[in-house]
Amino acid sequence: MFGASGTGDTSGYGGLVRSTTSKGSSERPYGSYFDEVADDLERAYPDFSQAIERVVVYRGELTLHVKRENLVDVAMILRDTLLFEVCMGVSGVHYPTDLDRELHAVYHLLSMTHNRRIRLEVSAPDSDPHIPSVVEVWAGNNWNERETFDMFGIIFDGHPGLTRILMPDDWRGHPQRKDYPLGGIPVEYKGATVPPPNERRSYR
Amino acid sequence: MSTFTDPYASSRETTEGKVFSVTGGDWDSLVTEIGETKEERVVVNMGPQHPSTHGVLRLVLELEGETVTELRCGIGYLHTGIEKNTEYRSWTQGVTFVTRMDYLAPLFNETAYCLGVEKLLGITDDVPERASVIRVMMMEFNRISSHMVALGTGALEMGALSPMIFCFREREKVLDVFELIAGLRMNMAYVRPGGVAQDLPAGALAKIRETVKELRRDFKDNDKLLIGNTIWMKRTQGIGYLDLAGCTTLGITGPVLRSTGMPWDLRKMQPYSGYENYDFDVITADTCDVYGRFLIRMTELEQSLRIIEQCADKLEALEGAPVMVADKKIAWPSQLALGGDGLGNSLDHIREIMGTSMESLIHHFKLVTEGFRVPAGQVYSAIESPRGELGVHLVSDGGTRPYRVHFREPSFNNLQATPAMCEGSLIADIIGAVASIDPVLGGVDR
Numbered sequence: 001m002f003g004a005s006g007t008g009d010t011s012g013y014g015g016l017v018r019s020t021t022s023k024g025s026s027e028r029p030y031g032s033y034f035d036e037v038a039d040d041l042e043r044a045y046p047d048f049s050q051a052i053e054r055v056v057v058y059r060g061e062l063t064l065h066v067k068r069e070n071l072v073d074v075a076m077i078l079r080d081t082l083l084f085e086v087c088m089g090v091s092g093v094h095y096p097t098d099l100d101r102e103l104h105a106v107y108h109l110l111s112m113t114h115n116r117r118i119r120l121e122v123s124a125p126d127s128d129p130h131i132p133s134v135v136e137v138w139a140g141n142n143w144n145e146r147e148t149f150d151m152f153g154i155i156f157d158g159h160p161g162l163t164r165i166l167m168p169d170d171w172r173g174h175p176q177r178k179d180y181p182l183g184g185i186p187v188e189y190k191g192a193t194v195p196p197p198n199e200r201r202s203y204r
Numbered sequence: 205m206s207t208f209t210d211p212y213a214s215s216r217e218t219t220e221g222k223v224f225s226v227t228g229g230d231w232d233s234l235v236t237e238i239g240e241t242k243e244e245r246v247v248v249n250m251g252p253q254h255p256s257t258h259g260v261l262r263l264v265l266e267l268e269g270e271t272v273t274e275l276r277c278g279i280g281y282l283h284t285g286i287e288k289n290t291e292y293r294s295w296t297q298g299v300t301f302v303t304r305m306d307y308l309a310p311l312f313n314e315t316a317y318c319l320g321v322e323k324l325l326g327i328t329d330d331v332p333e334r335a336s337v338i339r340v341m342m343m344e345f346n347r348i349s350s351h352m353v354a355l356g357t358g359a360l361e362m363g364a365l366s367p368m369i370f371c372f373r374e375r376e377k378v379l380d381v382f383e384l385i386a387g388l389r390m391n392m393a394y395v396r397p398g399g400v401a402q403d404l405p406a407g408a409l410a411k412i413r414e415t416v417k418e419l420r421r422d423f424k425d426n427d428k429l430l431i432g433n434t435i436w437m438k439r440t441q442g443i444g445y446l447d448l449a450g451c452t453t454l455g456i457t458g459p460v461l462r463s464t465g466m467p468w469d470l471r472k473m474q475p476y477s478g479y480e481n482y483d484f485d486v487i488t489a490d491t492c493d494v495y496g497r498f499l500i501r502m503t504e505l506e507q508s509l510r511i512i513e514q515c516a517d518k519l520e521a522l523e524g525a526p527v528m529v530a531d532k533k534i535a536w537p538s539q540l541a542l543g544g545d546g547l548g549n550s551l552d553h554i555r556e557i558m559g560t561s562m563e564s565l566i567h568h569f570k571l572v573t574e575g576f577r578v579p580a581g582q583v584y585s586a587i588e589s590p591r592g593e594l595g596v597h598l599v600s601d602g603g604t605r606p607y608r609v610h611f612r613e614p615s616f617n618n619l620q621a622t623p624a625m626c627e628g629s630l631i632a633d634i635i636g637a638v639a640s641i642d643p644v645l646g647g648v649d650r
Contacts, residue, residue, distance in 0.1 A: 091610035140455030
């Protein structure tokens with residue numbers, strides 16, 4: 001019931017076990033304008049097959065998984081040839097169990113000319129958290145990359161001034177990584193003790 | 205060197221040069237002391253407690269005389285870790301957190317988040333029409349109250365005191381509507397995944413129609429005060445210039461983008477919540493300056509009123525229709541009742557789960573403590589907030605809690621344009637330029 005899988009035991013205290021979300025590649029035709037975007041990109045970028053690891057279409061949205069070495073080239077072509085003029089920023093996601101691809105950077109692109117949206121996803125291992133910066137392609141990504149660095153520790157190579165932006169400059173650690181505790185203290189309420197949120201039972 | 209020390213304007217030598225601390229008091233001694241140094245270039249730290257920086261925004265200005273040669277923004281003073289916190293709460297509880305990000309536009313945060321959750325659940329088309337209409341109506345009311353603050357404080361920061369009084373009078377009327385419908389004036393957590401928390405109370409439609417009439421009448425006071433006012437125009441025209449190329453490369457959206465003549469409004473371009481069914485205009489200006497941006501906000505008020513009137517008509521026709529998805533495995537079970545002291549438990553619902561039906565109690569308990577599961581995957585849902593594109597990037601791992609919630613806040617992105625707008629201008633024009641971006645620091649820092 002309620003969509004539980006496995007034994008259905010939801011008595012609690014499962015700890016904060018997380019699995020990774022890894023969906024396979026989508027098959028053509030992708031539908032909507034996604035085939036056109038993929039075709040245009042393939043035509044404009046000869047290394048397409050080697051640079052794009054996966055193409056995922058989910059819930060009416062297209063995600064291109066790009067190798068980090070090719071990110072800036074792909075971004076340039078997306079901006080200049082496919083007219084994705086605006087980058088709506090980058091958001092990091094930390095998948096500790098996705099070995100050698102722990103840190104993901106997700107870019108949301110918008111083409112005002114064609115009224116289209118696509119998404120780029122780039123990954124980097126925890127041991128080498130480097131992703132090239134796209135600030136020279138979309139200058140507005142400056143603060144967004146600083147935020148992602150601040151929160152996840154992804155180092156954007158080539159960024160004009162990669163410093164912390166939300167946390168204090170001398171802060172240790174990167175708060176939104178999954179291995180960074182949320183913190184909090186137990187609170188007593190009407191005689192009962194409520195544990196801090198990251199120690200409460202989680203339902204799997 | 206001055207021979208006395210001023211407790212309100214002391215100075216000390218550092219490796220960076222001489223540092224003056226100004227905390228009010230005697231400006232003459234400060235001016236004398238700065239005059240004695242040979243330095244032409246002065247670095248001024250403005251904020252984060254400065255009343256004209258629109259919140260806890262810190263600006264580091266490099267000045268030559270009164271001209272700003274370099275500007276940097278310091279943000280993060282209001283960072284509360286909302287995104288991280290949502291990862292430890294159920295999908296429904298997330299609404300209560302995100303509503304506190306951009307505290308002047310709480311309903312936009314809630315709706316953007318809920319649209320994202322619904323997209324992940326695949327129930328976008330199952331949300332009842334009445335719920336969507338209520339969402340649209342609440343958002344447009346919220347747009348008015350947010351624009352009122354932008355306009356009122358913007359004028360206040362530039363020295364015009366009267367518009368603020370009128371703007372907050374209007375905002376108060378909108379907040380009264382929120383209080384009547386949602387029980388709270390701000391941060392109401394009214395929009396929930398699958399619909400809205402509760403239906404309109406009795407008499408709400410009459411109150412809404414009455415408020416629209418009053419607002420339409422009272423907006424004229426501000427128009428008379430500001431539009432065509434020579435001082436206002438001199439303070440705003442040609443100030444904070446940013447053209448279309450600058451906007452696209454910096455990812456600027458909202459009134460700032462529309463002030464370049466670009467009619468980009470997600471309500472028209474990528475409609476959500478049924479915005480394609482409403483008749484309204486996208487307001488633009490072609491001045492690229494502070495004046496144009498404020499003019500857009502003032503004109504958008506009328507468009508919002510038009511949408512609200514259409515919503516009221518639709519709601520009248522949809523009287524009695526559901527405001528939450530039919531799927532009981534997603535719809536929040538606890539029904540709320542509006543009392544004199546705000547929203548509270550519905551006694552009918554408590555009677556049912558405690559006295560009548562064991563199954564209802566189990567169902568209630570499971571959904572409230574455990575929450576519903578959301579299929580694994582990621583989505584991005586974007587809406588047009590008063591400040592521009594408010595995007596939500598949601599990642600689910602298939603559990604009862606979000607794996608990652610990221611808000612693409614328009615305030616955060618738009619604030620990046622401050623140096624481009626202000627460098628080379630006078631220090632007094634910075635205030636106008638920042639006010640025209642209308643950043644809400646709760647949204648910037650999250």
